[in-house]
Amino acid sequence: MYRDTHQGLTPIEPDSNSDGDSLYPGSLGEASYTTSITSSALNYQYEPNDEQEQDRLDLSHHIYLMLLKGELLRAPVKDPKRVLDLGTGTGIWAIDYADANPESEVIGIDLSPIQPSWVPPNCRFEIDDFEQPWSYSQPFDYVHGRELEGSVRDHDKLFEQAFENLKPNGWLEMASFEPTTYSDDGSHLKATNFLIAIKNMHESSKLFGKDMTSSSTWKDRIAKAGFINVKEDVYKLPQGPWPKDPKLKELGRYHQVNMLEAMPPYT
Secondary structure (H helix, E strand, O other), X not given: OEOOOOOOOOOOOEOOOOOOOOOOOOOXXXXXXXXXXXXXXXXXXXXXXXXXXXXXXXXXXXXXXXXXXXXXXXXXXXXXXXXXXXXXXXXXXXXXXXXXOOXXXXXXXXXXXXXXXXXXXXXXEEEOOOOOOOOOOOOEEEEEEEOOOOOOOOHHHHHHHHHHOEEEEEEEEEEOOOOOOEEOOOHHHHOHHHHHHHHHHHHHHHHHOOOOOOHHHHHHHHHHOOOOOOOOEOOOXXXXXXXXXXXXXXXXXXXHHHHHHHHHHHO
16 A cells, blocks of 8 residues: 655655746645446446546556556565456556566456457456455455545455455555645645645545545554555655656656646546
């Protein structure tokens, strides 16, 4: 799981020559059963699955690659035979993983059939709801979930089902950009309108029954489901191109676009 926070991490040095196109001043960072594809299944809701949102999902994948220095995962998985990608979206992670691991069978599931038709031979996509009972005939070596905040009603049930459908010594990995903001110097508190917007989004997600602030509870919940060797990795993610470090500046520029493009589908 990748959760962004400012506690215990090295402060990011701002660029004194920043072009000023960040969102606001200061050092900010944010921390089922398979259904065949029929005409009715393909008649999914246009928003937030339109082309613009799909491009944003692919951009998010690129940001993760930058954060993880080109790696597709953090778990020490060795020679996985079966891999499950929850909420696969455009399928970009599943496709990349299948390309990099031709001996693995990679299954990506999502509620919407927006994945490409041409995929690696060891990769396939299914229309499925991971919140419903899982019906897989064989267990997995690795279960991957990314950016599922706001999509899960019962995290405990999800983690329990993942545990039950993993082989002994299998791995579950969850990743998320924490939908909030922090700063090393407290300057984020000056962005009052932004903080109000975040607060309203959090409250709305709780009323909807799919809390977007749950990532901080994942570690304990995953352990409660029966997993051992549970580890949480935390990364700082700038919300704009204000850092002095060139790599962080580039990362912040991408994530600024990611946040702005995420506003319509999340609201």
